[in-house]
Amino acid sequence: MGRRDTKTPFVPERDAYKAPVMECVNLGIDFGGLTAVNDFCITIGPTEICGLIGPNGAGKTTIFNLLTKVYQPTRGSVYLNGVDTKNLNSEKANRAGLARTFQNIRLFKNMTVMENVLVGLHNKTEYGLGEAILRMPAYWRAEKIARARTLELLEIFDMQGIHGHKAGSLPYGSQRRLEIVRALATGPTVLLLDEPAAGMNPAETEELMENILKINKVFKIAIVLIEHDMKLVMGICEGIGVLNYGKLIAKGTPAEIQKNPLVIEAYLGKAEGEGDA
Amino acid sequence: MKEFTISTPARYVMNTVLVLMFLFIGNHITQSGILLRSQYALLIQIGFFIILAVSLNLVTGYLGQLPLGHAGFMAVGAYAGALFWRAHLLPPTLSIIVGLIVAGVVAAIFGVLIGVPALRLRGDYLAIITLGFGEIIRVMLTNLDSITYGARGLLNIPRYSSFLIVYACVVITCTVIHMLMKSRHGRAILSIRENEIAAESCGIKTTYYKVLAFAVSAFFAGVAGALFAGNQGLLVPSDFDFMTSINILMIVVLGGLGSMFGSVVAAAVLTFLPFMLQPLADYRMIIYSLMLIIVMIFKPSGLLGSYEFSLSRIIEKVVNKALSLRGGAAKGGR
Amino acid sequence: MLLVAQLINGLQLGSIYALIALGYSMVYGIVKLLNFAHGDIIMVGGYIALFSLTFGQHPLLAAALTVAGCTVLAIVIEKLAYTPLRFAPRLSLLITAIGVSILLQNLAQYFFSASGRSFPGHLMIPHGSVSLGGVMVSYTSVITIVTSLVSMAALTMLVKHTKLGKAMRAVSEDQDAARLMGVNVNSVITFTFAVGAALAGIGALLYSVRFPLIFPTVGAMLGLKAFVAAVFGGIGSIPGAMLGGYAIGLLEVLVTAVGLSRWVDGVVFMVLICVLMVRPTGIMGRNMMEKV
Numbered sequence: 001m002g003r004r005d006t007k008t009p010f011v012p013e014r015d016a017y018k019a020p021v022m023e024c025v026n027l028g029i030d031f032g033g034l035t036a037v038n039d040f041c042i043t044i045g046p047t048e049i050c051g052l053i054g055p056n057g058a059g060k061t062t063i064f065n066l067l068t069k070v071y072q073p074t075r076g077s078v079y080l081n082g083v084d085t086k087n088l089n090s091e092k093a094n095r096a097g098l099a100r101t102f103q104n105i106r107l108f109k110n111m112t113v114m115e116n117v118l119v120g121l122h123n124k125t126e127y128g129l130g131e132a133i134l135r136m137p138a139y140w141r142a143e144k145i146a147r148a149r150t151l152e153l154l155e156i157f158d159m160q161g162i163h164g165h166k167a168g169s170l171p172y173g174s175q176r177r178l179e180i181v182r183a184l185a186t187g188p189t190v191l192l193l194d195e196p197a198a199g200m201n202p203a204e205t206e207e208l209m210e211n212i213l214k215i216n217k218v219f220k221i222a223i224v225l226i227e228h229d230m231k232l233v234m235g236i237c238e239g240i241g242v243l244n245y246g247k248l249i250a251k252g253t254p255a256e257i258q259k260n261p262l263v264i265e266a267y268l269g270k271a272e273g274e275g276d277a
Numbered sequence: 278m279k280e281f282t283i284s285t286p287a288r289y290v291m292n293t294v295l296v297l298m299f300l301f302i303g304n305h306i307t308q309s310g311i312l313l314r315s316q317y318a319l320l321i322q323i324g325f326f327i328i329l330a331v332s333l334n335l336v337t338g339y340l341g342q343l344p345l346g347h348a349g350f351m352a353v354g355a356y357a358g359a360l361f362w363r364a365h366l367l368p369p370t371l372s373i374i375v376g377l378i379v380a381g382v383v384a385a386i387f388g389v390l391i392g393v394p395a396l397r398l399r400g401d402y403l404a405i406i407t408l409g410f411g412e413i414i415r416v417m418l419t420n421l422d423s424i425t426y427g428a429r430g431l432l433n434i435p436r437y438s439s440f441l442i443v444y445a446c447v448v449i450t451c452t453v454i455h456m457l458m459k460s461r462h463g464r465a466i467l468s469i470r471e472n473e474i475a476a477e478s479c480g481i482k483t484t485y486y487k488v489l490a491f492a493v494s495a496f497f498a499g500v501a502g503a504l505f506a507g508n509q510g511l512l513v514p515s516d517f518d519f520m521t522s523i524n525i526l527m528i529v530v531l532g533g534l535g536s537m538f539g540s541v542v543a544a545a546v547l548t549f550l551p552f553m554l555q556p557l558a559d560y561r562m563i564i565y566s567l568m569l570i571i572v573m574i575f576k577p578s579g580l581l582g583s584y585e586f587s588l589s590r591i592i593e594k595v596v597n598k599a600l601s602l603r604g605g606a607a608k609g610g611r
Numbered sequence: 612m613l614l615v616a617q618l619i620n621g622l623q624l625g626s627i628y629a630l631i632a633l634g635y636s637m638v639y640g641i642v643k644l645l646n647f648a649h650g651d652i653i654m655v656g657g658y659i660a661l662f663s664l665t666f667g668q669h670p671l672l673a674a675a676l677t678v679a680g681c682t683v684l685a686i687v688i689e690k691l692a693y694t695p696l697r698f699a700p701r702l703s704l705l706i707t708a709i710g711v712s713i714l715l716q717n718l719a720q721y722f723f724s725a726s727g728r729s730f731p732g733h734l735m736i737p738h739g740s741v742s743l744g745g746v747m748v749s750y751t752s753v754i755t756i757v758t759s760l761v762s763m764a765a766l767t768m769l770v771k772h773t774k775l776g777k778a779m780r781a782v783s784e785d786q787d788a789a790r791l792m793g794v795n796v797n798s799v800i801t802f803t804f805a806v807g808a809a810l811a812g813i814g815a816l817l818y819s820v821r822f823p824l825i826f827p828t829v830g831a832m833l834g835l836k837a838f839v840a841a842v843f844g845g846i847g848s849i850p851g852a853m854l855g856g857y858a859i860g861l862l863e864v865l866v867t868a869v870g871l872s873r874w875v876d877g878v879v880f881m882v883l884i885c886v887l888m889v890r891p892t893g894i895m896g897r898n899m900m901e902k903v
Contacts, residue, residue, distance in 0.1 A: 122480060129457070416877035534702075565713070573710065574692070
């Protein structure tokens with residue numbers, strides 16, 4: 001493989017001949033007069049694990065918020081499975097196949113672990129209001145399936161034993177894991193993880209890496225993650241996008257990114273004397 | 278040793294039997310004339326306050342919004358039910374049931390009408406809009422003389438609110454809201470209270486569920502209003518002022534936000550206390566408001582928090598305790 | 612001519628609303644609390660003025676006592692009821708405020724009885740009127756409008772051009788950041804409550820002169836409407852509160868003038884709901900977005 005132009009859309013070879021699951025075209029948003037994200041373009045393959053890195057304040061979380069429609073973009077578009085997500089709000093974006101976790105964990109703290117996941121399964125648990133109030137057979141059937149499914153999902157992180165605990169009472173690392181399970185429960189085609197390893201110790205991070213790979217294999221979904229832990233990013237991501245000042249400055253394989261001068265500059269700053277000449 | 282548990286069907290049967298027994302015995306006692314008039318009146322009053330508090334709790338405790346116009350929905354239901362009953366369109370028994378449904382449905386329609394715009398706003402704005410709505414209703418009831426007889430009062434409302442009717446409605450209200458909350462729909466409502474942004478990210482139709490909670494809450498407030506009308510025999514708009522909304526809120530808050538059992542107990546206690554403490558009548562509201570402030574400062578989740586009473590859980594606990602004691606004794610004896 | 616008279620009438624009422632609305636707006640801007648007790652502070656102010664006038668105090672002294680009394684009351688409430696809840700959920704704080712409001716109303720009812728007492732307004736502002744360009748305007752109107760304008764100008768100066776004002780703006784922007792910059796957040800919040808209450812005291816005097824009947828729940832509706840004015844103009848914004856106050860005052864007077872006086876309260880709330888539908892943060896309010 002020769003030197004590849006990092007400007008062309010990058011997806012791992014495995015996904016090269018498949019339609020991308022998500023495409024952003026010239027995405028941008030302004031807050032007041034301030035441009036937070038501009039001309040953001042990225043293509044995500046259907047089973048790709050993609051890392052999004054960049055200095056603090058580069059706009060990584062803002063991009064997640066744009067993708068999940070917490071903010072409506074000022075410019076550009078996002079295509080999910082080939083469909084423009086222009087008219088969607090957060091909840092519709094989720095039903096279209098986008099699930100996410102949050103940098104500052106947003107669990108339903110006073111609900112149990114199981115209930116948290118059951119909320120994730122909400123749209124997969126099908127019974128109507130009347131069926132619930134009158135406790136019709138459909139209710140019992142769907143609830144039973146949903147509860148079994150919840151335990152299955154919790155098993156990924158070996159959390160089935162604590163399904164009755166209040167989510168707010170869990171240790172930090174488990175809260176992060178539960179958020180991932182809840183997101184998975186919604187049945188996404190793209191899973192967005194916002195700093196999944198934040199606050200975890202090296203052993204926990206190691207375990208998380210394996211689990212992310214497992215989710216990717218078992219569920220056959222794309223995973224986009226924002227992370228500062230380079231070991232995790234370089235270890236499991238097939239493609240890495242680098243953001244600086246709200247712009248994607250490079251996307252490529254970990255090896256390419258590590259050598260890219262623009263990336264080095266963004267992280268370390270320009271060496272003195274260089275570039276002035 | 279296997280833990281003793283009561284199976285789900287057994288629990289349903291047990292609870293149904295107990296509820297029916299309660300209604301049956303209560304009905305007999307009230308009809309036998311053992312109770313004084315004032316005691317009977319109190320019992321009925323506790324009934325509407327339970328319905329009002331449990332229905333408000335759906336929005337305040339479970340959905341986590343603070344509407345201040347619950348009396349407005351009650352008023353709409355009261356007038357709708359009273360006008361329907363006064364028209365005497367149907368034979369009494371049927372009329373009672375249809376009247377209660379009409380009251381509930383009209384109130385629910387108002388609930389949706391105010392809910393859709395109000396729920397676009399958050400927190401305090403919602404409080405103020407619902408408060409405004411309650412006031413608008415009162416102004417309308419006062420001024421639409423030709424229909425409501427305004428401040429002179431709507432008279433000659435058939436007195437349909439017997440113990441059986443009121444408490445059957447109490448049971449239905451509590452059951453429906455309980456069944457709703459223990460389902461995916463209820464979990465969706467709770468998730469909005471817990472974290473609205475996360476709920477949206479899980480694909481929950483937040484607006485739909487907010488409006489739903491509002492409508493169900495308004496429906497039962499309307500039913501309670503009709504029961505109120507059927508008890509008083511007359512209605513004046515000032516029955517439904519801001520203080521009425523606040524009284525209901527006080528019950529919910531003191532009982533525990535998000536605890537149906539708390540709402541029921543608090544409705545009974547707060548209605549019963551002034552009756553017991555006649556000599557302190559002058560201080561009643563002073564004491565209540567102080568209690569409200571003190572509870573908020575020291576136990577913001579209300580006196581009972583989110584505790585829910587469950588008879589089967591208690592039986593299970595007792596039986597398991599007994600079993601383990603016996604098991605322990607048997608082992609020790611060997 | 613009639614129209615002009617009505618406009619002045621509306622401006623007079625609007626000035627009172629604006630003064631009270633400022634208290635709501637400032638407090639909301641700084642602690643995000645809908646201070647339900649604000650209206651009842653006005654009621655207490657009304658009683659203070661009533662008693663000091665009936666005991667033959669000089670009107671200026673009565674006014675000073677009223678303003679001081681309201682200020683002290685607000686500080687006491689803030690310290691006892693709101694400070695312990697500084698980090699509690701917003702709902703708890705709001706319910707506490709409602710509790711304080713009911714407490715004040717019922718204490719007043721207990722001590723002063725539920726029936727109204729007439730307010731000797733002429734002792735405060737003498738009867739009579741001046742002719743302004745052919746329109747007879749009562750002293751009350753003139754004094755009310757002028758007093759409120761002066762108070763609001765003073766408030767604007769305070770907020771814009773003093774160190775304390777800068778601290779207030781900082782705290783309303785970001786409490787934690789302000790604390791890190793060495794602002795004493797607690798005292799700034801207390802000060803805000805005090806300023807709001809002082810304005811409410813002035814409002815209480817002017818309102819009592821215009822509607823000379825004091826009773827324990829007099830502040831409830833007045834407070835609600837002033838709050839409506841604050842929300843209407845955009846809560847947290849000082850010019851918004853003024854604008855909202857004048858708008859609600861004029862609206863009320865106009866609705867009454869066309870003969871719908873019994874619908875006034877309904878119309879006020881209706882207009883509020885319509886405004887919030889179009890602009891959820893009021894006319895001059897800023898959009899607040901939750902950080903995700």
